[in-house]
Amino acid sequence: MIRLFAALAVLMLSVAAQAQPLPAGLDPQNTILLDTKDGRIVIKLRPDLAPQHAERIKLLAREKFYDNVPFHRVIEGFMAQTGDGQRGNGTGGSKYPDLPAEFSNVPYKRGIVGMARAGDPNSANSQFFIMFAENPGLNGKYTVVGEVVRGMDVVDKVKKGSPADNGRVTNPDKIVRMQVAADAK
Template identity: 90%
Template sequence: MIRLFAALALMMVSVVAQAQQLPAGTDPQNTILLDTKDGRIVIKLRPDLAPKHAERLKQLARDKYYDNVPFHRVIEGFMAQTGDGQFGNGTGGSKYPNLPAEFSNVPFKRGIVGMARSSDPNSANSQFFIMLAENPGLDGKYTVVGEVVSGMNAVDKVKKGSPTDNGRVTNPDKIVRMQVAADAK
């Protein structure tokens, strides 16, 4: 009986571990798990490119700031923007100060995660966007903070906004939960 219990417990631990396996090359301390109604998006953060921005996303995820936050601006063939946990409409930010730009030479291609900002390059705070397609016009002008390594099919399903209203989404899809992989339960 004890052997049967031990075997069952080992099988359950194995199933849980397999369910939480991350794609190759990801570090749980620098990986974001973003859950949507259509599935999980796994984001590999790039602290080598943007250490302050990567730390901010982790800090806000740990604060549960992003839970239930809408994808307020989604433009077909361009990007899906979220991260305004203050107002939900793209005008807010977190309680933390804005971050200085950490631009790099990484191109804005499909799956890249960039930090949203105003016209001031040093105004990124909490909002970020996931590229749906390549856009070289952003290269070197916005901070690349990570890249989707799994779950682009879920990103593609995020409700799109009106092209006539700069991608503003009516009744937008939301982040169900966002967490650092190392903290996932």
């Protein structure tokens, strides 16, 4: 019974979020709609900064790769990481090859969406993170792929992980659905 109510709540949030128009000036082809149990996050992709990374995010969203994927690493005051559609624990990518870095001068501040990677700067693939706060230590070292333009209040509600375990989340919140705005129904 509880699962039924939870499913209905997610459905109602999704319907309410779909009824909201996009913020003015956004290109639906480069806008991502990320739905969670707490609401919708609208992300403006930046193909002007990172064309290959923006295309990868759109490709995977269209393949429903991100649907039901957990926010596996969430550090209070830093960032919420997701996008591991293979393993769900931060150790996987996608069936596509890693991407070369597309670094820019855009600073890492609240709402910026960056591509997660391993130690090799050219190892970003499918995982991304959303910044809770400014962190200049990331500037020029991680690819900026977009920015949250609506829904930071939703990002703030994502379940936080254990500081003692580098933000790993037990029973994490998930992306319910992620889609390109141009494809939204």
